[in-house]
Amino acid sequence: MTKIPAPDFDLTMTLDSGQVFHWERSGEGFIGAIGDRAVQVEQRGDALFVDGGDDQLVLSYFGLDHPLGEICASFPNDSAMCEAKKFCRGLRIIRQPKWECLATFICSSMKQVEHIRQISRKLRERFGDGRQIKDQLVYTFPTAERIAASSEKELRECALGYRAKNLLATARQLAFDLDLEKLSILADADLRARLCELAGVGAKVANCVMLFAYERLRAFPIDVWIERVLREKYFPRARKLNAARLQAFTEKYFGTHGGYAQQYLFHHARMTKRPKRDKVLALNA
DNA sequence: CTCCAGGGATGAT
DNA sequence: ATCATCCATGGA
Numbered sequence: 001m002t003k004i005p006a007p008d009f010d011l012t013m014t015l016d017s018g019q020v021f022h023w024e025r026s027g028e029g030f031i032g033a034i035g036d037r038a039v040q041v042e043q044r045g046d047a048l049f050v051d052g053g054d055d056q057l058v059l060s061y062f063g064l065d066h067p068l069g070e071i072c073a074s075f076p077n078d079s080a081m082c083e084a085k086k087f088c089r090g091l092r093i094i095r096q097p098k099w100e101c102l103a104t105f106i107c108s109s110m111k112q113v114e115h116i117r118q119i120s121r122k123l124r125e126r127f128g129d130g131r132q133i134k135d136q137l138v139y140t141f142p143t144a145e146r147i148a149a150s151s152e153k154e155l156r157e158c159a160l161g162y163r164a165k166n167l168l169a170t171a172r173q174l175a176f177d178l179d180l181e182k183l184s185i186l187a188d189a190d191l192r193a194r195l196c197e198l199a200g201v202g203a204k205v206a207n208c209v210m211l212f213a214y215e216r217l218r219a220f221p222i223d224v225w226i227e228r229v230l231r232e233k234y235f236p237r238a239r240k241l242n243a244a245r246l247q248a249f250t251e252k253y254f255g256t257h258g259g260y261a262q263q264y265l266f267h268h269a270r271m272t273k274r275p276k277r278d279k280v281l282a283l284n285a
Numbered sequence: 286c287t288c289c290a291g292g293g294a295t296g297a298t
Numbered sequence: 299a300t301c302a303t304c305c306a307t308g309g310a
Contacts (some may be wrong), residue, residue, distance in 0.1 A: 018291060109292040115308060116291080161306030166293080202293050223291035242300070266291075288310085298301075 004048040004055050008068045010090025011043040017267040018113050019094050019212050021104060021120040022141070031136055033124075034061050035097050038131035038138035052133050063092040071217070071257045080233035081261060084268035091267060093260055094212060098180040100141040101213035106167050106200040107160060108208075113270075115159075122158035123147075147171035166200025173198060188216055203247065211259035220250040220258040229269050 015023045015030060023032035029042025029049070039053040050058050059065060068090075075081050107119045120141075127142035127150060147155070148171040155164035174180060183191055191214060195206035203222075210219035222230070222243065230246055231238070234253075254261045 105291075108290090110290055110305085111292095111307080112290045112309075114290095118308085156306085159307060162293095162304090163306080200293065204292060208291070221291070224289090225291065244300090270291090290307100290309095293305090295303085295305105296301105297303095298299105 001049055001051050002055055004050060004058060004064070005046065006043065006048045006062070006064055007046045008090055009043070009046075009048075009062065009064060009092060011041065011048065011062070013088065013091050013267070014062065014094065017088075017091055017263060018270065019263070020096060021113070021117040022124065026134075026136065031133055031138055033128075033131065033138050033140045034058065035100075036129075036140055038133035038140075040133055060095055063094055066092055066217075068092065071260050074255060074257050075261050075264075076253060076255070078233075080229065080265065084261075084264040087268045087271070088264040091264060093217065093263060095215060096213045097141070098209070098213040099144050099174060102170070102180065102195075102198070102201070102205075102209050103141070103144070103147065103167060105205045105208045105212075106170060106198075107163050108205070109163055109166075109200065119159055123155075126154070126158060144171045144174035148175035163200060169199035170201070184214060188218065191216070192219075203243070207259075211262075217257050217259045218251075218255070220247070220254060220262045222246060222250065222262075223266070225266055225269050225273075226262060228273075229265050 011030070023030045026040060027042070029040055031038070031040045033039065034053050034057055037053050037057070039058065040051040041058065042049045048058065072085055075085060104116065104120055108116050111119070124139035124141055127146050128139035131138045131140060147167060150168070152164045152168050155167055160167060183194055186194065188210065191210060192203070192206045195201050195209055196203065207219040207221035210216035211221060227246065230250070231241065234249070235241055250258060
């Protein structure tokens, strides 16, 4: 077990903020896969205690090198943003493996976070590789080649529905004639355009992949939650707000770390606007 | 039962 | 160029 300094970091909130969908609680910490490795990680105060992954990999994955103070200081100074910033202290953007992130968000279309977790688990258990970590079994995310070698029927059996065709088509693209790593050199607009050429990838999924896998901290994914926040907090009583106008506003208004701002607004909205089920049950008990 | 979910592709205006 | 509709699935 190694110890990694992790100031200004909240592991639980970061893993519960709808960026990654496969980590599971294990005792006081979590177990999951970082790329090809099974990892157990636990936070105690300002440090992470890690089994199974090398320090550099874990540090990079959890974005511990991001200058969080600087990033938060760059947020616009409005009330919605300040509330979210206070609520999300220690939330960081994770650096995910590119294909894993792309595939997961292709599967995220019209799905709630819990459903995405189920899909991720089924894909891993069926097509991934098992790894042992401290008496527990963790599955890696299947490679694009492995998914490309499967059938739409098999993918549908993982509860993908209409997303199966898209995932299969994109996996085949990557297995044969596209290297996601080589897109890293592209500027934001070109990278987004190339990602949007893939089946099942539109502006929203492309922005998620740019933010969570390509370190494009400016990318601002707009989903139903964020759209609600934008309409309520930034455009009360404005009609004629199409997706393009909203996107144009966010890019200018939230600036260089817009992706971080977006994640804070998203997580804050999701945790507060919807009453947590178990809290309601606790009140009724 | 009805409604909705980290949307995208397609065809109609 | 914008808008409406359909697409599967599962949980509340």
